[in-house]
Amino acid sequence: MLSLRPVFILLGVITAVRAAEIPKAPPDLPPDQRFKTDILLIVAHPDDETVVSAYLAKAIFDEHKRVSVIFGTRGNGGGNEAGNEQADALSTVREIEAREALAAFGVLHVWFLDGPDTPGQDVLRSLETWHHGEALAKVVRLVRLTRPEVILTWLPVYVAGENHGDHQASSVIATEAFDLAGDPTVFPEQLSQPRNRRDINNLTEGLHPWQPKKLYFFSDASHVDFQQGQGPSYNPKAVSPAQGVSYARLAAEEMAYHLTQGDTGQFATDALKKGDLKFFEEPVQLVFGKSLVKSSSTGDILEGITPGSIPYARVSGYQASEKSGLSIELAGPWAFYREFWKAHDILQLASLLKQPEVMISPGEKLTLPITITNSEATAREVTLQAILPEGWREERGRAVYPVDARGSYTVQTVLQSPAGAQKGWVNPDIIWKAEAGGKEIGSIHMRVLIGGGGLPQ
Numbered sequence: 001m002l003s004l005r006p007v008f009i010l011l012g013v014i015t016a017v018r019a020a021e022i023p024k025a026p027p028d029l030p031p032d033q034r035f036k037t038d039i040l041l042i043v044a045h046p047d048d049e050t051v052v053s054a055y056l057a058k059a060i061f062d063e064h065k066r067v068s069v070i071f072g073t074r075g076n077g078g079g080n081e082a083g084n085e086q087a088d089a090l091s092t093v094r095e096i097e098a099r100e101a102l103a104a105f106g107v108l109h110v111w112f113l114d115g116p117d118t119p120g121q122d123v124l125r126s127l128e129t130w131h132h133g134e135a136l137a138k139v140v141r142l143v144r145l146t147r148p149e150v151i152l153t154w155l156p157v158y159v160a161g162e163n164h165g166d167h168q169a170s171s172v173i174a175t176e177a178f179d180l181a182g183d184p185t186v187f188p189e190q191l192s193q194p195r196n197r198r199d200i201n202n203l204t205e206g207l208h209p210w211q212p213k214k215l216y217f218f219s220d221a222s223h224v225d226f227q228q229g230q231g232p233s234y235n236p237k238a239v240s241p242a243q244g245v246s247y248a249r250l251a252a253e254e255m256a257y258h259l260t261q262g263d264t265g266q267f268a269t270d271a272l273k274k275g276d277l278k279f280f281e282e283p284v285q286l287v288f289g290k291s292l293v294k295s296s297s298t299g300d301i302l303e304g305i306t307p308g309s310i311p312y313a314r315v316s317g318y319q320a321s322e323k324s325g326l327s328i329e330l331a332g333p334w335a336f337y338r339e340f341w342k343a344h345d346i347l348q349l350a351s352l353l354k355q356p357e358v359m360i361s362p363g364e365k366l367t368l369p370i371t372i373t374n375s376e377a378t379a380r381e382v383t384l385q386a387i388l389p390e391g392w393r394e395e396r397g398r399a400v401y402p403v404d405a406r407g408s409y410t411v412q413t414v415l416q417s418p419a420g421a422q423k424g425w426v427n428p429d430i431i432w433k434a435e436a437g438g439k440e441i442g443s444i445h446m447r448v449l450i451g452g453g454g455l456p457q
């Protein structure tokens with residue numbers, strides 16, 4: 001009888017040889033854990049972080065959360081309260097002030113996008129000067145690197161108050177990055193694995209898509225009424241168990257690093273000297289943006305957050321809407337925001353304000369872009385005129401406008417406010433009214449706050 005034994009031995013040898021021929025690969029490298037962050041703060045200027053620093057102190061010192069920060073500019077604009085350095089030199093100083101201020105909170109992962117300070121309140125101008133696309137690519141890269149659970153940023157709404165165009169630009173880019181960083185078709189060069197990670201010629205980045213879980217906003221509006229109940233609120237009077245002082249004091253100490261800036265660094269230094277922390281004791285009020293995990297809108301920022309990634313969540317995106325007849329609408333940033341909120345599924349922001357509002361200084365001109373739309377099949381003539389409070393003057397806008405069939409006409413209207421206008425809300429509101437064929441086709445009501453100090457820097 002033939003023995004099967006040699007055959008088994010032979011098979012065993014072959015298997016052993018094959019196993020020896022196939023080496024085991026080392027484990028794949030995970031994303032760099034050193035950069036994993038809980039909260040990514042995306043703001044415009046060095047010192048913007050001070051608006052929420054009382055909350056950050058709680059998250060960092062007492063809840064041991066990791067915070068990273070992106071600034072849209074390095075702070076090249078505005079005056080210098082600490083020295084003669086201006087323009088590019090000033091931004092060099094301000095970058096260090098911001099780094100030192102945040103380092104005092106243990107925050108070392110701080111990036112600057114290099115956008116220029118752009119005075120004004122028009123978000124579209126700031127997006128232009130910041131080179132929107134490049135800035136967005138950088139923020140998406142940093143979201144993929146830092147893999148935040150929460151993104152915290154300025155409020156993307158045109159409100160009466162400082163409401164800097166740069167602040168709004170940082171919030172628009174932050175919202176876009178929240179919605180895009182998890183999409184592998186967006187900036188795919190950031191994701192493609194390099195052929196050899198040790199190769200000097202690597203031109204792709206080896207990151208991974210990342211979907212942040214929650215988005216929150218904060219505002220520097222002149223009035224807080226519309227923000228109340230819209231998100232969590234934190235009390236800076238509370239004492240930090242870890243630090244043994246109030247969050248208000250920690251916020252003042254953080255702000256005091258920004259010595260080139262009169263209304264923050266110098267102000268905080270004086271407040272600490274006097275022991276008067278009233279300004280810092282105002283609640284930190286946040287506005288809920290969205291959450292992809294189960295969470296209430298007014299609960300803690302980190303409510304519902306559990307470790308690990310979540311799937312990419314596609315947003316609605318822009319959808320064209322059909323208009324009918326003749327209509328007028330505010331154009332420019334107002335028109336942009338109407339579509340932006342819908343596209344990014346943060347439509348609750350559309351009802352924060354009862355009607356549009358702006359703040360100007362006494363004697364300042366108010367420029368409002370208005371689009372007249374004709375959805376009818378024939379050309380029409382539309383008359384635009386303003387109804388103004390006492391002392392106001394119409395400079396540009398009142399006219400009969402020819403509007404093509406299925407076309408539109410955008411008018412830059414200009415109103416002059418009285419030099420001696422009282423501070424406070426103008427009463428009644430500014431109204432632009434449009435008529436066609438003797439019939440009113442629509443009106444725009446603008447709430448105007450007379451403030452002081454000219455345009456924000």
Ligand SMILES: [Zn+2]
Pocket residue numbers: 044045047048164167
């Ligand atoms: Zn700012």
